[in-house]
Structure formats: structure tokens, C-alpha cells
């Protein structure tokens with residue numbers, strides 16, 4: 001960011017180049033601007049970057065201080081000698097302009113005070129958990145979780161004396177209170193505390209919803225507010241579920257999915273109040289794991305269309321599921337638009353503003369029939385992941401959940417005839433034609 005060219009003395013009427021950011025407007029005549037509008041410009045002033053309308057990609061490992069005293073002040077903020085954190089940019093393991101704009105924009109979607117971004121969803125989840133646990137502590141989590149999250153708790157944190165208790169996603173407030181009481185006893189026995197409640201809703205691959213409001217009530221009744229409730233909101237966020245409004249403290253994303261949205265990057269994010277973000281930022285400063293500037297720039301582009309893309313994908317999924325619902329070769333759908341359980345429907349009505357575009361399709365038959373269906377799809381690509389512009393299909397029992405023991409698979413309903421589908425933004429009638437011809441070959 002260099003100075004704009006000096007104004008020639010001979011042109012006194014030429015306005016002086018301005019180098020300070022314009023104060024940002026987030027309301028007009030008392031109207032609060034929506035996240036959709038703010039995604040086009042929030043947190044970036046072209047004046048600071050030679051008038052470049054879009055933020056440049058800042059490929060630099062370090063940032064020059066205006067003076068030695070400024071350098072000292074920055075480090076006092078980073079090391080915690082002075083409250084309030086860094087006041088400017090210091091070093092690219094800590095932060096950079098692209099990442100800061102991205103974090104400002106991500107926090108807007110969740111109505112959060114602060115946000116942090118990472119090199120992957122799993123980096124976000126691992127650093128988040130590590131920032132809050134000590135030896136002897138207990139993590140309480142809903143089940144199922146994304147397999148790598150579950151593995152990190154059970155196989156990695158356990159090496160450091162951290163234990164866990166899990167409860168089924170659909171649990172009632174009473175069941176949640178019971179597991180929290182048990183966790184409190186377990187923590188007391190181990191000389192620790194209940195360090196975090198970690199939820200994933202909807203859960204992968206069952207789409208089971210967790211009652212966030214009930215968990216907040218249970219946490220407040222049994223534990224102290226020092227134990228944060230974090231929730232992986234990858235499947236419905238940031239558009240269709242805003243968990244901070246329902247009592248969660250921290251929202252977690254794999255930005256690889258709907259937010260990135262083009263299946264061309266891997267990244268993660270968390271958002272919440274500064275009090276929860278600060279310890280995570282400190283650990284990220286130490287470990288690294290911040291998203292790189294190029295990926296952050298791509299995510300800024302993605303955020304400009306996230307609402308458009310998610311809306312279209314959601315409408316497409318509704319049309320495709322309406323077609324699949326009564327198809328003779330289909331044995332059921334796990335789609336949030338067609339919930340059968342009244343308690344799950346109640347959670348959906350309170351927490352969600354859309355059914356998403358990722359669902360399970362149960363093909364009549366078993367693995368052979370499901371594979372025939374998958375192998376005959378022409379538009380939908382055969383790949384794991386979700387939330388991209390293109391439609392993807394996969395077979396959890398044989399792919400993402402292959403290593404899950406058979407009893408747990410059965411308990412979670414991960415059967416051999418389950419096909420996982422993420423609907424993209426193609427023409428919905430083309431997608432229906434593709435599913436129809438592939439089902440005909442089953």
C-alpha cells in the first residue's frame with residue numbers, strides 16, 4: 001500500500017489524496033444493511049490500495065512498522081502485555097489484510113463480534129478444541145460428528161488426558177442435563193472441568209438436528225457460562241441456520257463447502273464473541289494454520305454469491321426431492337424438507353430457515369443397486385464433499401464411513417443402500433432427468 005501520487009502544487013483544487021479508511025456505513029436512515037449487501041465491500045477501502053476496486057492479494061510474509069515504537073506496541077498487544085490485541089499487521093502467521101477482511105465479513109453472517117479463519121475446517125476444529133481443554137477435562141459432544149472431528153476427540157485429545165461423553169443428536173433437554181451431570185462428575189474425578197459442549201447440526205450423514213436452545217438451558221442449569229457451546233454449522237450455514245441466535249457461543253465452519261461453494265479450495269472458520277475467539281487466536285498465532293491470502297481472496301469472491309448459490313441449490317434440492325419422494329426405486333429420503341419425527345420438525349421450525357441441499361437417498365436394494373445408480377449418473381459427479389455449484393453423489397458406507405464399526409453404522413442408520421447427495425445450481429429439470437435415467441438402470 002504505497003501513497004497515492006502527490007498532488008501537483010499547480011492544481012490547488014485537486015482534492016488531497018486520502019489515506020485513512022472511510023468510516024463504514026452499515027445503516028442507511030436507520031435501516032440495518034443485510035449481510036448480502038455488506039459482502040460486496042465491508043472491511044475494505046479501495047483508497048488504501050491504489051484505488052483497486054477489489055482487494056489485491058497481499059503476498060508478503062511480514063509487515064513494515066512505521067516506527068520502532070509502533071513495533072513495540074504491536075508486540076505488546078500480541079503477547080498480551082497490553083489488553084486489546086494487535087493494532088496492526090505484524091507477520092503473516094498472525095494475520096493479513098485478505099484474512100482480516102474475510103474474518104470481518106464472516107462474522108457479519110453469524111452476527112458475531114469476531115471471527116477467525118483457518119487452512120481447513122479440521123484445522124479450525126482442532127485449534128478451537130485445543131485452546132479450551134487441559135488435562136483432566138471432559139468434552140461433551142453430540143453424535144454423530146464429522147468422522148475426523150470425532151477421531152480428534154477420541155484418539156488425539158485422549159493422549160493428553162482429555163476424555164469425552166457423547167449423546168444422540170435428537171436428545172431432549174432432560175437427556176442433555178443428564179449427560180452434563182455425568183460429565184461434571186467425570187471431570188471432578190479426573191481433576192478437570194467440563195471444557196466444551198461441541199455440537200454438529202445437522203449431523204453428517206444422518207441430517208439429525210440438535211436442539212441448541214435446549215442445550216443452552218441445560219448448560220445454564222448444570223454448568224457455568226464459562227463452558228462454551230460450539231456448533232459445526234457447515235451443512236446449513238451461514239444462510240439457513242444462525243446458531244448464535246439460539247444460544248450457541250461459537251460457530252464452526254468448513255468453508256470448503258457452501259461458503260467456498262465451487263469445490264476449488266479448502267478452508268475453515270469460527271465466529272463468536274471476542275472472549276471465545278481470543279484464546280483460539282493466541283494458539284493460532286503460535287501454531288499457524290491461518291488461511292493463506294490467495295484462498296482468503298477466493299473466499300471473499302465466494303461470499304459475494306453465497307446467498308444466491310445457496311438459495312438456488314436449496315430450491316433445486318426441493319424440486320429434486322419432490323421427484324424422488326414417490327419414485328418406485330426409492331426407499332426413502334433423509335431430507336430436512338420432509339421430516340417425519342415431530343420433535344425433529346420442532347427443532348427445524350425453531351432453528352432453521354431452509355432445508356439445505358444435502359440429503360440422503362435410500363435406493364431400493366443394497367450396495368449393488370446403489371452402485372448401479374451412482375455409476376449411471378451423468379450430470380452428478382461421484383465425489384465426497386458437498387456445497388459446491390455442481391451436484392455430487394457418494395456412498396458413505398463404502399467411502400467416508402468405511403472405517404466406522406458395523407454396529408455404530410447400524411445405530412446411525414448408515415446402510416448399504418444409502419446414497420449421499422449434494423445438489424448444486426444446475427438446471428433442476430436436467431438433474432431430475434439424470435436421476436430418473438440412473439434409477440431406471442437400477
Ligand SMILES: *Cc1c(COP(=O)(O)O)cnc(C)c1O
Nearest residue numbers: 120121122146204234254256267
Ligand atoms: C467437511 C467437513 C468438515 C471438515 O472440513 P475440511 O475443510 O474438510 O477440513 C467438518 N465438519 C463438517 C460437517 C464437514 O462437512
